[in-house]
Amino acid sequence: MKPTDADAFSARMVVLAEIFGESFSPVRMGGYFTALEDLEADDVFAALGQAARACTFFPKPAELREFVGVAHRLVALASHDASDAIRREHEQRRLEAWEADLAQQQREQDAAEQRRKAEWEAAAPDREAARQRGEAAFVEFQAAMRAIGRRLAWPGSHQS
Numbered sequence: 101m102k103p104t105d106a107d108a109f110s111a112r113m114v115v116l117a118e119i120f121g122e123s124f125s126p127v128r129m130g131g132y133f134t135a136l137e138d139l140e141a142d143d144v145f146a147a148l149g150q151a152a153r154a155c156t157f158f159p160k161p162a163e164l165r166e167f168v169g170v171a172h173r174l175v176a177l178a179s180h181d182a183s184d185a186i187r188r189e190h191e192q193r194r195l196e197a198w199e200a201d202l203a204q205q206q207r208e209q210d211a212a213e214q215r216r217k218a219e220w221e222a223a224a225p226d227r228e229a230a231r232q233r234g235e236a237a238f239v240e241f242q243a244a245m246r247a248i249g250r251r252l253a254w255p256g257s258h259q260s
Contacts, residue, residue, distance in 0.1 A: 101133065101136060101137045101139060101140070101141045101144060102141070105141040106133060108141065108145070109132075109133055109136075109141070109144065109145075110129055110133075112145055112148050113129055113132060113148070115152075116148050116151060116152055116158070116159075117158065119152050120155075120157065120158040122158045131161075132161055132164075135161035135165075136161055136164060136165065139165070139168055143168045144164065144168065146167070146168075147164045147165075147167035147168045148164065150167040151163065151164060151167060154167075
């Protein structure tokens with residue numbers, strides 16, 4: 101706390117003293133302020149509110165410091181939980197992006213496969229015509245070889 105927080109601190113301490121039916125001298129006020137001055141004013145003010153709700157007797161400076169510590173641990177825990185949640189969300193988004201990329205690659209592969217199949221089917225008449233031309237050329241070659249006395253068979257056929 102800073103010296104400029106002294107009035108706000110004093111006002112809150114007077115209210116807390118009234119809640120607990122305590123008398124509060126300026127010397128006691130100064131002692132509490134000195135004992136808590138290394139803490140942030142907002143943290144001390146929050147601790148005073150916690151003390152009003154949780155304490156049975158008027159709190160000592162150590163008890164108020166403990167409320168500040170608990171609040172800081174809760175903030176740290178919440179921060180840790182938030183960090184974990186952010187990390188999990190980031191990992192989930194990365195996984196979703198990876199799955200989307202994988203799905204896109206699969207769609208592209210499927211489309212390429214469909215194009216290859218369509219091209220293969222479209223080329224079927226050409227392949228058949230080429231096969232027939234090859235077979236006709238082989239028959240001519242076979243006839244020419246017979247003319248000179250050699251026997252040949254079309255690949256895959258069982259002619260003797």
